[in-house]
Amino acid sequence: MTGPLHAVVRPPGSKSITNRALVCAALAAGTSELRGALFADDTEAMIGVLTALGIEVSADPFAGSLRVAGCAGEVPASAAEIDTRQSGTTSRFTLPLLALGSGSYRVTAHPQMQARPMGTTFDALAEMGVGIEALGSDGHLPATVTSGRARTAVLRIAGDASSQFLSGLLMIGPCLPDGLVIELTTDLVSRPYVELTIAVMASFGAVVEQPDERTFAVAPGGYVATGYEVEPDASAASYPLAAAALCGGSVTVEGLGSSALQGDAAFADVLGLMGADVHRTGHATTVTATRGALLGGTFDFTHISDTAQTLAVLAPFAEGPVTITGIGFIRRKEIDRVAAVATELRRAGTDVHEDPDGWTIHPGPVAPATFETYDDHRMAMSFALLGLRVPGIAISGPGCVAKTFPGYWAMLDGLRPADDGR
CATH class of the missing domain: 3.65.10.10 (Enolpyruvate transferase domain)
Known part of the structure; x- marks a missing residue:
């Protein structure tokens, strides 16, 4: 490199926002359009999950847009084989999403993702009455999820492993009959990602209150379809x-x-x-x-x-x-x-x-x-x-x-x- 840089760039759409918006749009009543969405392995993994669950997603990569026909809080498919690939957000958002279904689902992932911990989500779903069985190592994918729709609960989870666990659980809260309350037992790492989750949820009509730094109360009422800019x-x-x-x-x-x-x-x-x-x-x-x-x-x-x-x-x-x-x-x-x-x-x-x-x-x-x-x-x-x-x-x-x-x-x-x- 022989000289100073002088450049203007626009990175692709946010992976974190795209996958959160996909989940909220999938759970909304009506059809949403996501503009400026990221098209990459992690977001394609999330789209693959939604499609496998019977939620229609149409993509226009050249325009950077996704159209999602929401399921109004009830996962359509009663059975599915799901591959979350190498994506941490997809894996940790998918398992809570399955709690809104009625049936049996098998979830697998890339070996690298199978090595990453999932125990926080496993334990939380079990507390909500969702059947979950690891098919390999305890607290890791692959796993079978059996759900008759999750019951409302007050969940207590750790926040020092990954904020993705909390985000995944928060996003199903509006679709539970009485909402959801989550209390953290430790300090939260990567707090801005949780704040991002709450902001995306709000764009689709959800309400999350935080009476203190370790408590999150999600109001019931579901999501409303919208046009969303990533x-x-x-x-x-x-x-x-x-x-x-x-x-x-x-x-x-x-x-x-x-x-x-x-x-x-x-x-x-x-x-x-x-x-x-x-x-x-x-x-x-x-x-x-x-x-x-x-x-x-x-x-x-x-x-x-x-x-x-x-x-x-x-x-x-x-x-x-x-x-x-x-x-x-x-x-x-x-x-x-x-x-x-x-x-x-x-x-x-x-x-x-x-x-x-x-x-x-x-x-x-x-x-x-x-x-x-x-x-x-x-x-x-x-x-x-x-x-x-x-x-x-x-x-x-x-x-x-x-x-x-x-x-x-x-x-x-x-x-x-x-x-x-x-």
């Missing part, structure tokens, strides 16, 4: 914004501004703390930076954990050590992300201390390397940024980005300045 993915936006901090220059992300719903939009504020200039309008965020002027520091990523790997690859170029805390729970994501990042940074000669809840990364030269992705899309997308600054960088298994950002490599190539001769 904003660009804030986690995906972290990569082009980080590129500006890494290489210098300016990158603007369209569609994500001061009104963004997603918590990961706060990643830009971390770049601001490290010395970059961050400017937001109502509908865009611009990061402008001087190459070689990143500051070190300690940053708590408890609530923006999907962008932790992005910051980790910037850390070797900072003026002082970078400590990222609050992310011990990402050891239970697609892979152990804490261990994987430490391993791959060391592959390039970076001094990394692996902490129980994150890393301390020391500045220093980054050597050419071929990085392993472990079939984790965020490993591929974050470590690829190093190729904008360091020659000789390669990514093993680049196709895994299709999980959430099929056009990632074209976007990354588009960041190169006009005078870059490579």
Whole structure:
């Protein structure tokens, strides 16, 4: 890379919003249209689940729109074979959804997803009178779900494993006769994702009250079909914004501004703390930076954990050590992300201390390397940024980005300045 960046990009639609909106639209009375939706492996997994359950979804990928004929809170199919593939949101949203059916359903997933915990949802559904039987390891997929429609309950669940468990349960609340109350027994990680869930639910007419930080009360009444605009993915936006901090220059992300719903939009504020200039309008965020002027520091990523790997690859170029805390729970994501990042940074000669809840990364030269992705899309997308600054960088298994950002490599190539001769 020979010059500063000057680019304007628009990431694809938010995976988190698309899958939440799909569930709410599927449970609504009437037909909804989702505009700006993401078309990627994770959202296709959710669409596949809804279709298998007898809910009609028509897609127009070129227009970025989905039409969903809602089931008014009652799952049509009385039996189904369901594959949630590699998608955590799909898996953790699907099992509660099945509680609104009457029948028997078999749910399986990609081996990587089968290794991820599901026990919180299993236990909650059992408390609601739903039959659930793991077909392999306890608390993991595959599983059989047998439901005669869930009964209303006051659920007590842990919030420190994944916010997806809470989100999945919240979304069925409006369809229960008396609503649903959920009390957390621990602090909640990734709280912005739960706030996002509640915001999407509200757009479809649902009401969730929070009398305190650990209690969520969902009112009955169902969902109403609507037209819904999906904003660009804030986690995906972290990569082009980080590129500006890494290489210098300016990158603007369209569609994500001061009104963004997603918590990961706060990643830009971390770049601001490290010395970059961050400017937001109502509908865009611009990061402008001087190459070689990143500051070190300690940053708590408890609530923006999907962008932790992005910051980790910037850390070797900072003026002082970078400590990222609050992310011990990402050891239970697609892979152990804490261990994987430490391993791959060391592959390039970076001094990394692996902490129980994150890393301390020391500045220093980054050597050419071929990085392993472990079939984790965020490993591929974050470590690829190093190729904008360091020659000789390669990514093993680049196709895994299709999980959430099929056009990632074209976007990354588009960041190169006009005078870059490579």
